[in-house]
Amino acid sequence: MGATHAPLATTARKPSSVRRREIAEAALRVIGEHGATSLTAASLGREVGLTAGALFRHFATLDDILSAAVDVAIEAVDTTFPSDELPPIARLRELALQRIELIGGRPGLAWLLLSDHQVYLCVPEAAVTRLRAVVQRSRAFLLAAFREGVARGDLRADVEPETLLPIFTGTIHSLIVARGIHQHVGSTATSASPERIVDALFALLANP
Secondary structure (H helix, E strand, O other), X not given: OOOOOOOOOOOOOOOHHHHHHHHHHHHHHHHHHHOHHHOOHHHXXXXXXXXXXXXXXXXXXXXXXXXXXXXXXXXXXXXXXXXXXXXXXXXXXXXXXXXXXHHHOOHHHHHHHXXXXXXXXXXXXXXXXXXXXXXXXXXXXXXXXXXXXXXHOOEOOOOOHHHHHHXXXXXXXXXXXXXXXXXXXXXXXXXXXXXXXXXXHHHHHEOO
């Protein structure tokens, strides 16, 4: 009687949607760690563990991969919009801290969302349009919260919301950059926490 053999183990192939997501996420990591010009089929293949040929079974071109990376970024940013039911200062604070946490920890997202001119030269036009829509949505959200905060008497009324907006976003962007730098060196011990800085900003913006 012949010996029985155990069936050979097989490696399940990932669904294309899963693999496309992995490739888009890997593109963001490559850009964040090495810069946009470093994104090639070879560098991306190494990052995700696929050959260049395998990459292009899921995407037609590198531009298509960049477009998918933009969609991943937009999906992540969409999760940082708090509920409109929160009071205006709570909405502003939550959005600020969630953006700092999300984007400061992912340099590829920071490049896409904060490096306007570089991105617009590198990313397909349709994806740029989607990024601009997110920027406009963020601006409208912040302005609405500032206006409501002024109307409620929570925020100072002697400065227009349109003037408050760049002060607020500039602080957030600087904290995003600082978080990325501190993560790279492995310590934030000598720096004030983002929460303290955001709260200090609201103390300055509060109605006297």
